Amino acid sequence: MRDSLRLIIILGVISAVAGGALALVNSFTEPLIAAYQAKAEANAYQQALPQADSFTSLPELVAEVKNNPATSDIEDIKAGFKNGVQVGWVLKVSTTGFSSDIVMLVGIDKDGKLGEAVILDQKETPGLGTKITEAEFIRQPAIKNAVPGEDLRLNKDNGKVQAVSGATISSRAVVRGINQVFSFYKNQTSN
Template sequence: MRELINMVVVLTGISLASGGLLASLRASTQERIDQQVLEFVKGPSVRGVFKDATNDPIATRFQLKDGQIVRTFFVGELEGSPRGVALEAAGKGYKGEVGLVVAVDTQTGKVIGIEVTTHSETPGLGAKAKTDPAFAAQFKGASVSSPAKVTQDGGSINAISGATITSRAVAGGVSNAFTIYERLKPQIEQKLKELRK
């Protein structure tokens, strides 16, 4: 009996100490880790959609509350003024979510560029949404006031051959981004105005 108690006490003690150490370490590194994830995971796509930006869009960002969700917006400076915002959205693809970064010019209300960030689509077919720049380029200049659609659905985006579902997912994701943008437009413009000062 004494041995049993001893075992339980020692193991509990070690586990508690370990848990406490890790929890405090996690809390203290959390901010830096988030920063690194932004830099390495989203960074390339955000910089990709803001090719002509004169600032670092990763460094210039703000967060807004959208109902329960907190969304991050990246700001790109075009022609000397912070007028581009990039936001993340997702569409339902063939094998799960297709993550996107969509950049919008707040002055003209048109798309600056889009890029696929994460996906699990079929290599060689749906995966072209990320690897073939010509597909993503079609969204350039699209107006945020009407949803993006592939030609089969009466829109203007040529679907990737053999990957209509993925193409619809991208178009749907871009349209989602449009609705989020339209919904939060007053707050976004407010934030941009603050940045100009």
């Protein structure tokens, strides 16, 4: 009995020390991780709309687009500026893929030209659905040269966009997100 109690106390002390060490390490690394994530997101915004040198959040527009079925997957909107003049927008869109939500940033300039679509987060099938993040899919001419008013669709759906082989649902999710950006653009420029 006495040996069992001693063993329990030793294990408890070891566990407490290990837990304290983990908490201490976490307290040092958490701010570093947050800073890295903020820098990565800032770089992604810059990649989505390269001509902009600064971005400003537009929360009032987010509330507005959430009530419109054509733009309801838009989670965040930032106006992009160059030398204080607005040059376009970057929209964070979250659409449902095959096995996860696909979160992406899509830039569009004031003339309706798409910037870049940057996939921020996805947990699609490795080797299939994850190919939506590759340049071969995201930068194909049917996407890069698309214009507002055009209904982007996959080849399988009588459109021009070549889906990733074996990842039709994931490909459709990306196309749906870009179409929502086009709907946002049309709403902004028609007012």
